[in-house]
Amino acid sequence: MTAQILDGKATAAAIKSDLTARVAALKEKGVTPGLGTILVGDDPGSQKYVAGKHRDCAQVGIASIQRELPATATQEEIEAVVRELNEDPACTGYIVQLPLPKGIDENRILELMDPAKDADGLHPMNLGRLVLNEPAPLPCTPNGILSLLRAHGVEIKGAEVVVVGRGVTIGRPMPLLLTRRSENATVTQCHTGTRDLSAHLKRADIIVAAAGSPHLIGAEDVKPGAAVLDVGVSRNAEGKIVGDVHPDVTEVAGWISPNPGGVGPMTRAQLLVNVVEAAERSAG
Numbered sequence: 001m002t003a004q005i006l007d008g009k010a011t012a013a014a015i016k017s018d019l020t021a022r023v024a025a026l027k028e029k030g031v032t033p034g035l036g037t038i039l040v041g042d043d044p045g046s047q048k049y050v051a052g053k054h055r056d057c058a059q060v061g062i063a064s065i066q067r068e069l070p071a072t073a074t075q076e077e078i079e080a081v082v083r084e085l086n087e088d089p090a091c092t093g094y095i096v097q098l099p100l101p102k103g104i105d106e107n108r109i110l111e112l113m114d115p116a117k118d119a120d121g122l123h124p125m126n127l128g129r130l131v132l133n134e135p136a137p138l139p140c141t142p143n144g145i146l147s148l149l150r151a152h153g154v155e156i157k158g159a160e161v162v163v164v165g166r167g168v169t170i171g172r173p174m175p176l177l178l179t180r181r182s183e184n185a186t187v188t189q190c191h192t193g194t195r196d197l198s199a200h201l202k203r204a205d206i207i208v209a210a211a212g213s214p215h216l217i218g219a220e221d222v223k224p225g226a227a228v229l230d231v232g233v234s235r236n237a238e239g240k241i242v243g244d245v246h247p248d249v250t251e252v253a254g255w256i257s258p259n260p261g262g263v264g265p266m267t268r269a270q271l272l273v274n275v276v277e278a279a280e281r282s283a284g
């Protein structure tokens, strides 16, 4: 058996085409959504992701507001830019590209953001709302994963889902989204402290691999027919993306997200969704 592709590129393109119409409708009401990005330092990966986000914005008609600071920027300098975007009416949503350089208090920066402009869904207020089942912008990668599964008709309701990883952007919020009544999945969260990862993986109908550990998951770990989402982004010596999922998994899985071309484009599409929804809320 060869797994069917969870095509993030195509699904993201469909989301963007829907957003293009919504942005046009907002503009007729006199509202232009604007996405701000704060990029600190010169990590080539981060520069590439941020550039991709602005390319997406141009495609759907969202204005771009780019702020770049050197790797030597101080906590105060970064906070000043956060305050500036909080005040800027042209900026309807923004993100602080993570990770920030060593020595910067990331959580303090995130707390300073206006939660109404939090395009990533990572502000503590919005993560709290997610825990409390209140409406809030949702974290982009977990929400992008759900959109990708839905778009391909993969059943989430009642599924056994194993999430590998406990990072703030994916691993921690992912189970919160999956266990809402609207999704009704059963979730096992695995991490580096898990005793027998393979035993958990073998039971999964859906695997979300967000450990950042190259080729952690092999064909022998996967139940035939399972849906496997490869969220890992490690890089090899040539700078090419190496996922958490070994290529052999294609032979046993029912569904697999390519990497690149799977979850990455969905993350970016979901970011645009958050920006447009925030602008629609403020337009009434």
Ligand SMILES: Nc1nc(=O)c2c([nH]1)NC[C@@H]1CN(c3ccc(C(=O)N[C@@H](CCC(=O)O)C(=O)O)cc3)C=[N+]21
Pocket (backbone or CB within 6 Å): 048, 049, 052, 095, 096, 097, 098, 099, 120, 140, 233, 241, 259, 260, 261, 262, 263, 264, 265, 267, 268
């Ligand atoms: N505040 C914040 N929000 C984020 O959402 C955030 C972040 N910080 N820090 C880093 C991670 C990583 N991330 C990716 C987004 C898109 C692709 C993406 O589109 N990847 C392309 C390939 C790009 C390539 O070839 O390098 C793909 O998978 O097809 C990848 C990774 C967002 N992140």
